[in-house]
Amino acid sequence: MTRRGWWLVVLNFVLPGSAQVLAGNRRLGRFGLGASLVLLTLAVVAGVSYVLWPAAVLTLFTNSIGLWLAALILLFYAVLWLVLTLDTLRLVRLVRARPKARPLIAAFATVLMLVVCGSAGYGALVATTASGFLANVFTAGPSVPPVDGRYNILLLGGDAGPDRQGMRPDSISVVSIDAKTGKASIIGLPRNLVDFPFPDDSPLASVYPEGYGAIDGCEVDVCMLNSVYTEVELKSPEMYPNAVKNGSEPGIEGMRDAAEGITGLTIQYYVLIDMQGFSDLIDALGGVEITVKERLPIGGDEELNNVDGWVEPGKQHMDGFTALWYGRARHGTSDYDRMARQRVLEEAILKQFNPANVLVKFQGVAKAGEQVVKTDIPQSMLGYFVSLASKTKSQPITTVELTPANDVDPENPDYGQIRDLVAAGLVVPKK
Incomplete structure (x- = not known):
């Protein structure tokens, strides 16, 4: 028995x-x-x-x-x-x-x-x-086909704060993915680019035919790339009457048109990440591991007033609050340094998005994700993009930073040269 x-x-x-x-x-x-x-x-x-x-x-x-x-x-x-x-x-x-x-x-x-x-x-x-x-x-809209064999996604890091009127994207990039191979390139756009053109079919092209703010300035205090969101969202939302219905915002559509004018790419979708809530997502994932190259202040201003602490050099396990300041600290560094740190932070977070980690902590990740992410990618495309992402993770990602390191002067840019740089960054090398 x-x-x-x-x-x-x-x-x-x-x-x-x-x-x-x-x-x-x-x-x-x-x-x-x-x-x-x-x-x-x-x-x-x-x-x-x-x-x-x-x-x-x-x-x-x-x-x-x-x-x-x-x-x-x-x-x-x-x-x-x-x-x-x-x-x-x-x-x-x-x-x-x-x-x-x-x-x-x-x-x-x-x-x-x-x-x-x-x-x-x-x-x-x-x-x-x-x-x-x-x-x-995610939206319930229809899927769209790739253009020239690629999907191009505008990635915005929103940084709304008490000292700002509206939100100005603090991090701007375009992720371009080969629709068959999954090979990805990230094009980093400095927020201080000026005089950039808009596509001919953009409502902003008729307002700024010689480039954004090139003739008589613009409707906000500073005429730079990240000002487009604020201007359109607060001053001219009627330019994009269907934005909200399509799961977007007028300001985001303005930024999409600006990114298309700069890169020469057709951008099918956008992803907006709220940096204020970004720390919750990192905490839900259990933090991130980052090797810090230089001492960075937590809090405070560019003159180091009211600093709450420091991110020390070396390998650090960061919670969300610390990681957020690692990516946004300004004192002693340039915008281009911050762009580089934000790429490091993005890669560190992607490593934490492994199936085991997300499954165990899914409740917290989902709750934080709802507060952090806004996108117009339809649910009908998720399966395809998840499958494509598995191919992307197995290959090195090409980075094209439109910065002085690549002979791009954001204050006096040559957009023909910039489009050539972008096109070269999307070429898949032959084996």
């Missing part, structure tokens, strides 16, 4: 329902066994489909309907495994097993039940949370 008890518990774990078929209610056993075989078949089909058509499988599990369906399936199996385990303990007849084995058998069965049911329950919780996160962050 003791050996029988151990075998029934193991069988219930390996193939739920088999214990009932062998020694109990065969009707319940056949139902449990059938459900287990269906789950196993679904898992095999999903695995094979992922190998053959990864984008299709990821699309299924990156939309609300697919995630809710997955959550319901997991909840069903959690309840079924609970019922079958309790019934298996009844079939074991512990009173007829050896006295010393009784608590071991019961404990082993209980642990297995908690692991299986708990994992299924947590999976259902993650699925429902992910569904809410995706619905709140």
Whole structure:
């Protein structure tokens, strides 16, 4: 009876329902066994489909309907495994097993039940949370095709603060991804670029035909790249009447047109990251590891008034607050130094976005993400982009910084030269 008890518990774990078929209610056993075989078949089909058509499988599990369906399936199996385990303990007849084995058998069965049911329950919780996160962050709009074989995404780091009227993007870049290979290039745009053109179909092109602020200035105090957001959002939102309906903002659309005019690229989507809430996301991920090259102040101004502390040189494990100041500190450094540090910070965060880390901390990551990220990427494109990102991570990322280091003078720029630099940065070297 003791050996029988151990075998029934193991069988219930390996193939739920088999214990009932062998020694109990065969009707319940056949139902449990059938459900287990269906789950196993679904898992095999999903695995094979992922190998053959990864984008299709990821699309299924990156939309609300697919995630809710997955959550319901997991909840069903959690309840079924609970019922079958309790019934298996009844079939074991512990009173007829050896006295010393009784608590071991019961404990082993209980642990297995908690692991299986708990994992299924947590999976259902993650699925429902992910569904809410995706619905709140991503739009329901149609997908768009690549242009010249590439997807170009405008990445903005918003830095709204009490000392500013409106938000001015503190970090501006364009991520260009080859739609087939996943090879990515990041084009860093200095926020102090001036006199930049707009595409011919942009409403800003008729207002600034010779470039932004080139003739009679602009509607805000400083006519630089990051001022476009503030001007359009606060002064001329009517230029982009459909922005909000399409999951964007007038200021963001102005920045998109500016980035297109500078780089010569067609930009399909944008991602805006709120730097004020960025620290929450880093904390949710458990912090980031960064090697600091120079001592940087936390808080304070460029004259070091009201400094709250320092980020010391060397390898540091940073929480969100410290990492935010690492990326934004100004004293003793230039805008181009800050751009370089922000690239280091972006790479450090990407390393933390591994499946194990995100899954374990998903609740906090999703909550922080809803507050941090705004984008017009539609849910229908998520599966494709997730699949493409797996290719991107396996390749080196090319960086093109439009800074004096690349002979670009933001205060007297040559946009023909800048477009040549961008085009050269997108060329995939032949093997």
